[in-house]
Amino acid sequence: MTGDCTGKCIACGRHTARGIPARLPDTFTAAYKLYNGSTLCECCAPLFKERSLRNRSWVASQTEFRYIQRNEWRAALIEPPEPPFAIYLTLCGQKYGYLSLIRRISTNRDRYWLATDWQESPLLIHRTRLVEFLSIAQQLRARGVPKTQLLTAQFEPTTVAKAIKEGWEALLGAIEQLGGNPTWEVIVYAVD
Numbered sequence: 001m002t003g004d005c006t007g008k009c010i011a012c013g014r015h016t017a018r019g020i021p022a023r024l025p026d027t028f029t030a031a032y033k034l035y036n037g038s039t040l041c042e043c044c045a046p047l048f049k050e051r052s053l054r055n056r057s058w059v060a061s062q063t064e065f066r067y068i069q070r071n072e073w074r075a076a077l078i079e080p081p082e083p084p085f086a087i088y089l090t091l092c093g094q095k096y097g098y099l100s101l102i103r104r105i106s107t108n109r110d111r112y113w114l115a116t117d118w119q120e121s122p123l124l125i126h127r128t129r130l131v132e133f134l135s136i137a138q139q140l141r142a143r144g145v146p147k148t149q150l151l152t153a154q155f156e157p158t159t160v161a162k163a164i165k166e167g168w169e170a171l172l173g174a175i176e177q178l179g180g181n182p183t184w185e186v187i188v189y190a191v192d
């Protein structure tokens with residue numbers, strides 16, 4: 001996708017002489033993430049053209065590009081591809097949240113960038129942390145704790161009563177501080 005527009009690319013900031021005019025829809029919600037200007041370079045232009053990049057979640061590396069379903073999020077997060085790679089997760093499929101990854105390519109499987117459409121900026125994921133959170137979240141889900149309560153770490157009296165009765169209140173204690181923690185949120189969305 002090349003043209004003859006010269007200028008600074010609004011997505012990646014590089015100078016190009018082969019860009020196309022950047023015509024963004026009025027509804028463009030991620031404009032604040034872009035550089036000023038009116039040109040899209042030949043590399044970035046396809047990123048705006050392909051709707052499924054924002055409609056769907058995906059994993060990209062040098063050897064593969066695949067869309068992932070919600071039930072594949074967990075595996076993608078715990079076992080990311082060989083670097084360099086990029087991972088994008090969307091819940092509502094409307095925003096251009098992945099554009100924040102243009103300058104944040106992941107080069108380490110243990111500490112990597114994750115873009116989502118519910119956080120304004122990419123998250124720096126620590127894989128050991130993620131694995132730890134996953135284990136706690138799975139145990140709580142297996143005991144029937146609803147995701148809404150996990151997300152906020154605010155528990156209904158019935159949940160607390162059940163935990164005490166069955167002897168797993170330490171699990172509730174383990175996530176007490178995690179309400180609003182972005183990595184914890186990712187995990188809650190990713191578990192069954």
Ligand SMILES: [Zn+2]
Nearest residue numbers: 009012041044
């Ligand atoms: Zn560009």
